[in-house]
Amino acid sequence: MDDPSAQFQHEDLIDILWRQDVDLGVKREIFDGCLRQREEITRARERELKRERELERIMQRLQKLDKETGEFLPSPSSVNSQAVPFSETLHSTEFTQRSPVTQNPLLSALLFSQKSQKPPSQEQAFSELLSLPDLQYYLDVLESDGSSMPLEDITEICHQNLPEPQKENSTDALCGVTQTISDSFEVAQPLSCMPSDPIEILETCIKTFSDPGNPTPSPSNTIYSCSTPENQVILPKCHINSSDSTLSEFCPYTINTSKPEQLNHAPGRDASQTHLKFEERHILLGFDDSASVGSVDLETSLYAADTLSISQSDKDELESIHSDYTDLLPLSLHSDAVEATLYETVTSAQHQTQNESSPKNSPQANPLTTSRAAGVRRVCRDERRAQAMSLPLSVHDIVNLPVEAFNEAINSYKLSNAQHTLIRDIRRRGKNKMAAQSCRKRKLDNFIDLEDEIEGLKREKEQIKEENERNARELQEKKEKLRKLYNEVFRRLRDEHGNSYNPREYKLQHSTDGTVYLLPRGTDNKTNTPTEDLPFAL
DNA sequence: GTAGGATGTCATGCC
DNA sequence: ATGGCATGACATCCT
DSSP states (O other): OOSHHHHHHHHHHHHHHHHTTOOOSSOHHHHHHHHHHHHHHHHHHHHHHHHHHHHHHHHHHHEEEOTTTOOEEEOHHHHHHHHSOHHHHHHSHHHHHHSHHHHSHHHHHHHSSSSOOOOOOHHHHHHHHHTOHHHHHHHHHHHHTOTTOOHHHHHHHHHHHSOHHHHHHHHHHHHHHHHHHHHHHHHHOTTSOOOSOHHHHHHHHHHHHHOTTOOOOOOHHHHHHOOSHHHHHHHHHHHHTTTOHHHHHHOHHHHHHHOGGGGGGSTTOOHHHHHHHHHHHHHHTTOOHHHHHHTOOHHHHHHHHHHTTOOHHHHHHHHHHHHHHHHHSOGGGOOHHHHHHHHHHHHHHHHHHHHHOOTTTOSSOOHHHHHHHHHHHHHHHHHHHHHHTTOSSOHHHHHHSOHHHHHHHHHHSOOOHHHHHHHHHHHHHHHHHHHHHHHHHHHHHHHHHHHHHHHHHHHHHHHHHHHHHHHHHHHHHHHHHHHHHHHHHHHHOBOTTSOBOOTTTEEEEEOTTSOEEEEETTOOOOTTOTTSSOOOOO
C-alpha cells in the first residue's frame, strides 16, 4: 500500500466499484479523503488560472497597446467616460436602455415594448463598467492589495483616496456600483455568502450587468433617473404583488421593498439611511398613496389601467367616464379631485370585481357574483352623472323617495334646467330599472310556476291514464264473469220435457227488480238485455 | 368570433 | 294631466 501506484490503483478500484454500486460495507467518505484532496487542488488551480485570465483581460481593456510606440494607452472608453460624468450617463437614455432594469425581461417588455432593442452584449456592458473612472480606481485597489479585502473596505478605501471633487461627483456612482454589487448578491444569491474574492465580485457584477436574463436590481440612481410614467406605473405593480414570490424574482424592487433589512448589507449605509432610501424610493416611484391618488390625472390613470392589467372593457369604461363627464361637466368642475374620486370609484369597482369574480377558481361563474359585478359597474353611471352635475340628492334618494318628499326636496333646492332634467331622468330610469327587475323576476316566477303546473298536469294525466287502464281491466273481468254465469244458467235451464234451451233461439233477460225472464230471440225488448254483446259459449 | 344570459334603457299602454 | 307600473324590444356587457 505504500507504493503510490498501488494506492492509485486501489483508489481507482474503489471509485469503479462505487460507480458500479457495489456495497463495500462502509461509507464513501472514508474512501473519498484523497479524492477530495485531489479535486480541491484541481479546483484551486483552475480558479487561479481563471483569475489570471480575468486580470489579463481587464488590463488589456484598460490599456491599449500602441503599435507604433509600444506604449499602453488608455482605452477610448475610459477617455469618453471622463468626458461624460457617470451621473449624466445614468440619466441618459442610452444608459437607461442598457440598465439592468431594462435587462429584466419583464420590466424591459413593459418599459420598451414599442421599441425593438437588442440586449447589450457582455463586451458592451463590460466596457460600460470599465469606462467609469471610479471603477478603474476600484480595479487598482483590487489589483494592489484588495485581493482578500471585504467589499465594504474596498469601497471605503476608494472613497477616502479619491480627490475631493471627484469624490463628490462620484459618491452616487460609487454607491450605485457597490449597491449594485451588493444587491446583485442579495437578489441573485440570497442564500449564499458574499464572495470574498474581489475578482469574483467583479465577475458577478459583470454578469449582472451583461446577462439579459438576470433579473437583478440596478443602482437606485438609475431608477431615480427614470421619472417616466412607466416607472410610476410598473413599480407599484411590483409593490402590489410583493407577496408573490414568483413575480418577486422578476421584480427586484419587490425584494428590496419587502425586505428592507437586506439593504443594510449595502456598504457605507446604515439602517436609517437605507430606510430613508427606501422611503424616498417609495415616494418617488409613486408608491405613496397620497401621491398616487391625489395627484393622478386621468391620462395617467388610463395608462395605469393599461399597465396594471386592467381589461380592455375597463379601459373603455374609464375612457367613457372621461368623455361622459367631460361632456356633462362644466369647466369649473373638471378638477383633479373629481377625477381622482372617479378614478378611485372605478378602480375600487374594478378591484371589487376582480376580488368577487375569480374565474380561475370557478369555471362556471356564479350568476350572483357576475350580476353584482356588472351591477357595480352599471349602477355608477347615474351616480357619475349626479356627481358631475353636483346634484344635491343621492341617486338612492332620487329614486326611492316618495313623490311628495321628492317634489319637496327638489323644490327646496335651486336647480338648473339641466339638473332638473337629469334628476327626473335618474328617477325615471331608477324606477323603470326596478320595475324591469321586478318584471323579470315576475316573468321568471311565472315561468317557474308554469313549469310546475305543467309537471302537475303531466302527473295528473298519468294518474288518469292508469285509472282508465285499471277500469278497463276490471270491466273485462266483469264481462267475463257475466258470460260464464249466463252460459251456466242457460246450461241448467230445462223445459217441461227436460230438454235444454237453444241459446240461439232464447235469451235471458233480468228486470230491475231482479227477476230473470227467458225470452225467445226476436223479441223487440232491448231494455235490460245483457245478451246483445254477450258471446255465446256454445 | 360567437352564443347566450344578465342588466339597463326606452317606448308604449294602462291605471 | 301626471306619475307610476308593466312589459316588449333593443343595446351592452360579460362569461
